[in-house]
Amino acid sequence: MRLPRLxxxxxxxxxxxxxxxxxxxxxxxxxxxxxxxDVAVEPGRVTLDLQTPLDGLVGFExxxxxxxxxxxxxxxxxRLRDAASLFRIDSAAGCTLAKVTLNAPxxxxxxxxxxxxxxxxxxxxxxxxxxxxxxxxxxxxxxxVEVGLFEAFSGMKRIELRLVxxxxxxxxxxxxxxxxxALAR
Numbered sequence: 777m778r779l780p781r782l783x784x785x786x787x788x789x790x791x792x793x794x795x796x797x798x799x800x801x802x803x804x805x806x807x808x809x810x811x812x813x814d815v816a817v818e819p820g821r822v823t824l825d826l827q828t829p830l831d832g833l834v835g836f837e838x839x840x841x842x843x844x845x846x847x848x849x850x851x852x853x854x855r856l857r858d859a860a861s862l863f864r865i866d867s868a869a870g871c872t873l874a875k876v877t878l879n880a881p882x883x884x885x886x887x888x889x890x891x892x893x894x895x896x897x898x899x900x901x902x903x904x905x906x907x908x909x910x911x912x913x914x915x916x917x918x919x920x921v922e923v924g925l926f927e928a929f930s931g932m933k934r935i936e937l938r939l940v941x942x943x944x945x946x947x948x949x950x951x952x953x954x955x956x957x958a959l960a961r
Contacts, residue, residue, distance in 0.1 A: 809933035811925060816940045817959050819915040822871055824863055826906040830880060832931040837902040839882055849883055855928045859908040864922040866959070870913035880904040917942060919960050926952050 811828035830837045833852045840846040855862060857876050865871040878885050882902040912918065925932045935950040941959060948957060 809931055811932060811935045812938070813923070813925075813935050814938045814940070815921065815957065815959070817917060817942060819917070819942070820912050822865055822869075822910040822912060822918060822921070822959075824859075824906075824908040824910075824921075826904070826908070826925075828904055828932070830882065830902045830904055832933070833904060833929050835931060837882070839884070852929070853878065853883075853885065856904075856906055860910075862924045862928060863908055863910075864924065865910055865912075866918035866920050869916035869918035871910040871916075871918060872912075873908070874911045875907070875909040877907040878904065879906070917959070919958065921957050921959060922955050923950060923957060924955065926950075926955060 807829070809829075809832045811826060811832060813827075814825040816823045816825075833856075834840075834845070834848045836845065840849050856878055859876050860873040877887050879887055880902070883904075885904075923935060925935060933952065937948040937950065937957060939946050939948065939957070939959070943960075950957065
């Protein structure tokens with residue numbers, strides 16, 4: 777079962793909808809250890825949208841069954857909610873975390889006002905979708921973001937990036953130990 781993605785920001789949606797050069801992630805195979813991270817840079821704002829199999833975050837793709845698994849889930853969610861530590865944006869832009877939205881219904885985590893769907897059938901995959909919104913000073917445009925997903929989650933092996941920047945779009949891949957994503961073209 778594919779979990780619904782969080783709604784993209786208007787700028788990200790418009791840029792991606794108009795782009796024939798960058799294919800949509802929809803239909804891409806679910807791969808353990810591989811996350812997809814969309815980064816949109818607008819004047820005064822950076823938005824990061826994450827989609828990743830739960831296996832790379834907590835080691836399983838179902839509701840936790842015991843106290844140790846529940847503790848692993850709570851630790852992973854706490855790391856994700858501390859997005860300012862997880863995504864370290866170029867300090868010159870003066871960006872501060874404005875909002876974190878997580879969606880992992882199998883873990884009982886859904887955005888406010890939405891109901892969790894039924895648990896996936898045995899053998900089905902489950903993902904976590906996250907949106908991390910940062911407000912930056914004035915029209916400041918950060919030059920880079922340090923992505924701390926590898927540090928925070930040992931099951932994370934590769935991050936496929938899709939970037940929408942003021943001067944265009946591009947794709948990139950981060951593989952351990954790389955963490956820095958350039959936001960300037």
